[in-house]
Amino acid sequence: MxxxxxxxxxxxxxxxxxxxxxxxxxxxxxxxxxxxxxxxxxxxxxxxxxxxxxxLSSDEKRELAELRKKARRLEVENEILKRAAAYFARENVLPK
Structure with a gap:
């Protein structure tokens, strides 16, 4: 390139x-x-x-890239929270 x-x-x-x-x-x-x-x-x-x-203007392109990056990070965080909730919910259901 x-x-x-x-x-x-x-x-x-x-x-x-x-x-x-x-x-x-x-x-x-x-x-x-x-x-x-x-x-x-x-x-x-x-x-x-x-x-x-x-x-899109250059500023709009930059803002769009930042928003997409933030959305990806939030999706990962949400997935982590879902898995943690499932783990702790399973722990409460299983007999001790």
Missing amino acids: PAAHPPEFRQRAVDLVRLGDKPVSGVAKDLSISESCLRNWLAQADADEGRTSFR
Whole structure:
């Protein structure tokens, strides 16, 4: 997997496309990146700036990842509590 480009590079590439002097393909070629990569950066920049509503912004993606991580942790904790409750319930039922 190629190394990620720094955010400053991405922002500058997006700015170059938005200037409108060159098409996306020309800017991508000048920067030695793929056209699809640059188009993804443009779409993400639009979402981050609130220009589109059909794509999650970077902050929303980060929040979603945190919520999914928390949900997984809570599911594990819940499973542990269920097993503990079953263990102690069985202990009370068995003759001594």
